Amino acid sequence: MENVTKVLTELEKVKDRPHKELVVLVGIGAYLQNIYTGMENILKQLLLHKNISIPDRTTWHEDLLNLAVEHNFITKETADKIGKYLFFRHFFTHAYGLLITEEKLKPLMDNISDIYSEFKREVDKYLSKIEERTRTNFRDFV
Numbered sequence: 001m002e003n004v005t006k007v008l009t010e011l012e013k014v015k016d017r018p019h020k021e022l023v024v025l026v027g028i029g030a031y032l033q034n035i036y037t038g039m040e041n042i043l044k045q046l047l048l049h050k051n052i053s054i055p056d057r058t059t060w061h062e063d064l065l066n067l068a069v070e071h072n073f074i075t076k077e078t079a080d081k082i083g084k085y086l087f088f089r090h091f092f093t094h095a096y097g098l099l100i101t102e103e104k105l106k107p108l109m110d111n112i113s114d115i116y117s118e119f120k121r122e123v124d125k126y127l128s129k130i131e132e133r134t135r136t137n138f139r140d141f142v
Contacts, residue, residue, distance in 0.1 A: 001120060004038035007031050008113055015109045025105060026097040032108050033092050036085035039119055043068045046126070061086050074122045081115045084108065 011031045014024060043064055047054060050071065055063050065079040065086070074082075088108055092100075 007034045025100045029092045036089050073126050
């Protein structure tokens with residue numbers, strides 16, 4: 001989460017610059033991909049903690065979001081919002097940077113801070129439940 005926060009901070013420095021050059025737009029695309037990948041990695045760690053494997057197929061990114069909802073790490077609404085970044089990640093990974101435009105990036109740039117805050121809040125809520133159960137189980141043991 002710390003690295004995602006650092007990337008968000010860097011993104012905030014450039015997202016409101018007027019008339020961005022292509023190299024800046026590609027950099028913003030990389031930041032957006034980094035943030036999405038960070039959220040994916042957090043969800044993968046939560047699944048690993050529960051000994052749940054992600055199906056090994058081409059749709060594993062979507063499967064990961066669905067499993068995160070199924071296991072109450074995040075809500076369906078948050079998964080849907082994050083899904084837009086999954087589609088961007090796919091585009092960014094497989095397309096030429098020359099195809100990136102500010103108009104396409106703007107909604108993603110403008111919403112990522114709020115979406116990440118929502119994601120973090122939901123993950124923190126899930127983690128606090130685990131922590132509470134652990135404390136309760138420990139008290140029962142002692």
